[in-house]
Amino acid sequence: MGEKKLLKGCEAIGEAAIQAGAKAFFGYPITPQSEVPEYLSKRLPEVGGVFLQAESEVAASNMLYGAAGAGVRIFTTTSSPGYSLMQEAVSYMAGSELPCVIVNIVRGGPGLGGILPGQGDYKQATRGGGHGDYRTPVLAPSTVQEAADLMIDAFDIADKYRNPVLVLGDGLIGQMMEPVEFKQRSTQVVEKPWATTGAKGRPPNIVNSLYLDAPTLERHNIKLKAKYDAIEKDERRWEEYGNTGKLDILLVAYGTVARVCKTAVDEMTKQGIRVGLFRPISLYPFPDAELRSAARQAKAILDIELSTGQMIDDVKAAVEGRVPVHYYGRVGGIVCTPEEVAFHAGRVIKGEQVYTIGEYAGLVTALTA
Amino acid sequence: MELVFKNTTGLVSVPRHYCPGCTHGVIHRMVAEVIEELGVRESAVGISPVGCSVIAYNYFNCDMQQAAHGRAPALATGIKRVRPDLTVFTYQGDGDLASIGTAETVQAANRGEKVTVIFVNNAIYGMTGGQMAPTTMPGQVTTTSPAGRDVNHCGYPIRVVELLATLRTPAYLVRVSAHDEVHLVQAKQAIRKAFRYQLEGRCFSFVEVLSICPTNWGLSPAEASQWLANTMIPYYPLGEIKTPDDGPVTEAHHAQ
Amino acid sequence: MLSEVTFAGFGGQGVMLAGKILAHAGLDEGHEVVWLPSYGPEMRGGTAYCNVVISDKPIGSPIFAAPAAVVVMNRPSLDKFGSRVKPGGLLIINSSLIDATSDRTDIHVVRVPCNEIAQGFGSAKAANMAALGAYCGATKVVTVDSVKALVKETFGAKPKVLDLNYKTLERGWQAGEEGLAAAKKKIK
Numbered sequence: 001m002g003e004k005k006l007l008k009g010c011e012a013i014g015e016a017a018i019q020a021g022a023k024a025f026f027g028y029p030i031t032p033q034s035e036v037p038e039y040l041s042k043r044l045p046e047v048g049g050v051f052l053q054a055e056s057e058v059a060a061s062n063m064l065y066g067a068a069g070a071g072v073r074i075f076t077t078t079s080s081p082g083y084s085l086m087q088e089a090v091s092y093m094a095g096s097e098l099p100c101v102i103v104n105i106v107r108g109g110p111g112l113g114g115i116l117p118g119q120g121d122y123k124q125a126t127r128g129g130g131h132g133d134y135r136t137p138v139l140a141p142s143t144v145q146e147a148a149d150l151m152i153d154a155f156d157i158a159d160k161y162r163n164p165v166l167v168l169g170d171g172l173i174g175q176m177m178e179p180v181e182f183k184q185r186s187t188q189v190v191e192k193p194w195a196t197t198g199a200k201g202r203p204p205n206i207v208n209s210l211y212l213d214a215p216t217l218e219r220h221n222i223k224l225k226a227k228y229d230a231i232e233k234d235e236r237r238w239e240e241y242g243n244t245g246k247l248d249i250l251l252v253a254y255g256t257v258a259r260v261c262k263t264a265v266d267e268m269t270k271q272g273i274r275v276g277l278f279r280p281i282s283l284y285p286f287p288d289a290e291l292r293s294a295a296r297q298a299k300a301i302l303d304i305e306l307s308t309g310q311m312i313d314d315v316k317a318a319v320e321g322r323v324p325v326h327y328y329g330r331v332g333g334i335v336c337t338p339e340e341v342a343f344h345a346g347r348v349i350k351g352e353q354v355y356t357i358g359e360y361a362g363l364v365t366a367l368t369a
Numbered sequence: 370m371e372l373v374f375k376n377t378t379g380l381v382s383v384p385r386h387y388c389p390g391c392t393h394g395v396i397h398r399m400v401a402e403v404i405e406e407l408g409v410r411e412s413a414v415g416i417s418p419v420g421c422s423v424i425a426y427n428y429f430n431c432d433m434q435q436a437a438h439g440r441a442p443a444l445a446t447g448i449k450r451v452r453p454d455l456t457v458f459t460y461q462g463d464g465d466l467a468s469i470g471t472a473e474t475v476q477a478a479n480r481g482e483k484v485t486v487i488f489v490n491n492a493i494y495g496m497t498g499g500q501m502a503p504t505t506m507p508g509q510v511t512t513t514s515p516a517g518r519d520v521n522h523c524g525y526p527i528r529v530v531e532l533l534a535t536l537r538t539p540a541y542l543v544r545v546s547a548h549d550e551v552h553l554v555q556a557k558q559a560i561r562k563a564f565r566y567q568l569e570g571r572c573f574s575f576v577e578v579l580s581i582c583p584t585n586w587g588l589s590p591a592e593a594s595q596w597l598a599n600t601m602i603p604y605y606p607l608g609e610i611k612t613p614d615d616g617p618v619t620e621a622h623h624a625q
Numbered sequence: 626m627l628s629e630v631t632f633a634g635f636g637g638q639g640v641m642l643a644g645k646i647l648a649h650a651g652l653d654e655g656h657e658v659v660w661l662p663s664y665g666p667e668m669r670g671g672t673a674y675c676n677v678v679i680s681d682k683p684i685g686s687p688i689f690a691a692p693a694a695v696v697v698m699n700r701p702s703l704d705k706f707g708s709r710v711k712p713g714g715l716l717i718i719n720s721s722l723i724d725a726t727s728d729r730t731d732i733h734v735v736r737v738p739c740n741e742i743a744q745g746f747g748s749a750k751a752a753n754m755a756a757l758g759a760y761c762g763a764t765k766v767v768t769v770d771s772v773k774a775l776v777k778e779t780f781g782a783k784p785k786v787l788d789l790n791y792k793t794l795e796r797g798w799q800a801g802e803e804g805l806a807a808a809k810k811k812i813k
Contacts, residue, residue, distance in 0.1 A: 198413065
């Protein structure tokens with residue numbers, strides 16, 4: 001076991017990738033994740049790795065394609081506008097079945113948006129993002145320690161399924177410092193007999209996503225679907241926090257918002273409210289059966305997001321109409337406070353429909369006055 | 370009986386899909402022969418583009434990756450940076466390399482990536498059916514320039530080799546042609562030299578091969594070769610535009 | 626134990642460093658800690674702030690509508706954060722640069738001349754240490770030894786600078802202790 005170090009999320013993500021055996025990083029600076037390339041530009045050469053600043057996210061992600069095809073553990077980090085530019089390569093990697101890890105430290109959008117925390121890329125992340133019928137597993141850490149742990153897991157998942165894996169953070173995860181311990185892990189050596197490493201003593205390997213023959217492409221699509229089915233079965237992750245069983249209200253949130261909700265759960269529990277939190281850790285696959293089970297005895301659900309309501313569709317689909325699902329969120333880079341969450345949870349319990357965004361002007365002052 | 374000719378081991382023996390008269394086939398063979406002759410088939414990784422040569426991965430008898438449109442130099446960078454022991458080449462057309470992939474081309478050259486780029490310039494988009502390319506000649510009729518390329522509307526054809534030659538980073542930049550036997554001999558020498566520079570770890574190497582497209586030019590192969598010689602070569606001069614022995618491009622060089 | 630504090634000032638006043646040292650000290654004493662900075666253009670000369678949470682339990686929210694303590698190093702920070710302090714909480718004002726004070730009667734207001742203290746020992750650049758000292762002296766969230774060990778780690782290579790920071794920290798500590806005691810009397 002290593003010792004606990006106080007690290008910025010971005011640094012922890014970079015270091016965790018190295019601990020996971022990543023050999024190279026190709027990326028492009030963008031706020032709020034530029035500390036990752038800054039960290040790795042010093043750190044990777046120390047461990048015999050390769051750091052290269054690409055000319056764009058388009059190029060960086062295609063460098064990932066090349067390096068992943070050559071069989072090495074490879075990753076990059078970016079933020080929302082940069083991840084949009086990477087969709088081409090992600091789609092090609094999914095089609096060519098190449099493993100890699102991409103971290104999106106989500107900021108506000110659309111367009112250039114802002115640089116403060118956001119969760120507006122949920123659907124882009126969980127539905128594939130680029131063209132074609134593919135999915136990428138998405139892991140959403142809520143602490144710096146978890147970001148480090150999930151980075152290492154992400155490489156294993158990527159290699160296991162030969163598929164890009166996305167780690168979805170936000171500006172808070174990237175920028176905050178928390179104690180991190182890098183657990184000793186056996187470095188998984190995954191054989192990659194399909195990689196383009198030189199056709200010595202074997203027929204040539206081809207890394208490719210083109211299938212001009214329709215029945216062949218259909219077989220390929222069905223094969224990919226079988227892989228996503230296996231991912232949906234085996235890679236679901238979630239956390240339940242606070243009370244369980246009969247609940248006045250169940251909060252559902254992911255990422256840093258979930259930890260804001262944990263504080264709200266603690267405060268509300270002190271006031272005698274039966275409240276719990278369900279936190280999806282894997283956003284794809286979404287832990288729908290587990291949420292349905294957690295919500296079985298809840299009177300209502302409050303879905304809380306830093307977007308105008310994206311995960312709520314997955315929450316509604318999961319509970320199949322058995323529990324009313326309310327929504328509260330903040331956008332633009334504003335992160336809701338525990339006080340705010342508790343206030344709106346209270347409104348739901350009182351029977352008021354909460355499906356609002358930003359009706360909050362002056363609320364902080366009102367709550368503290 | 371004495372063996373006077375055999376297929377190169379650098380190519381898979383399968384029928385290729387190229388149109389009659391197309392020079393892709395002979396360019397494939399030259400690249401493959403060089404790979405065989407230099408003894409690097411088992412360490413070679415080729416990258417096919419989007420365009421007529423998209424399925425070149427079925428033709429070259431070495432490990433291959435298929436790239437998104439224009440991104441082959443980025444893939445090559447990714448492979449070569451993590452596996453410098455591999456011999457990495459891209460095979461790209463004019464739309465792929467000089468239009469959608471301009472940034473990747475220029476930046477890979479500027480970083481001095483130790484890879485070899487084979488650039489097939491036939492002044493037209495072949496696979497999509499004869500649309501205008503960044504290298505289409507002034508006045509040349511295509512399906513998207515039906516009155517001929519109007520340089521006031523869309524600029525002049527891009528001379529990629531000359532463009533890259535302005536970069537200070539040392540490189541091997543050469544233009545050859547595939548329109549007749551004499552030029553093919555020169556072309557193969559240039560391709561061999563380009564791979565050599567890579568194997569010596571010296572520089573980015575780039576071979577532009579002027580090529581014919583009888584189908585989309587609407588000419589017979591013989592007429593097409595004539596048209597290339599008469600129209601393209603005067604605009605796209607042949608020869609070594611830059612070698613690593615020239616050293617870095619200096620300010621004085623630019624002033625000339 | 627749960628302590629939350631916001632350090633705020635303009636870029637260059639060292640509020641980020643003060644917060645980091647506090648978080649490190651909390652970690653060294655075996656607590657859970659979070660340090661959360663403001664980031665982006667704010668860091669380039671505008672108002673900068675950071676939140677530090679130290680707790681015995683895993684830390685939930687790193688942000689809070691009403692922090693238990695706020696340390697303000699300049700006037701815009703007082704205007705932005707002064708009203709947010711939790712009732713019964715602590716507001717430390719750098720009186721060297723802020724003439725105004727808070728008219729709130731439900732919190733403890735401690736005025737510490739951070740720049741003057743640091744200037745007295747050689748350079749106003751160490752004003753952040755006076756502020757850090759004042760907060761720790763008032764709250765005793767970490768021990769003076771833990772903080773000093775980290776100050777040494779930060780400035781150890783430059784003995785003169787280290788001495789300046791030590792002395793400023795100690796004087797700030799004392800000012801925080803005495804200031805809070807006085808403020809408590811006032812509230813009673």
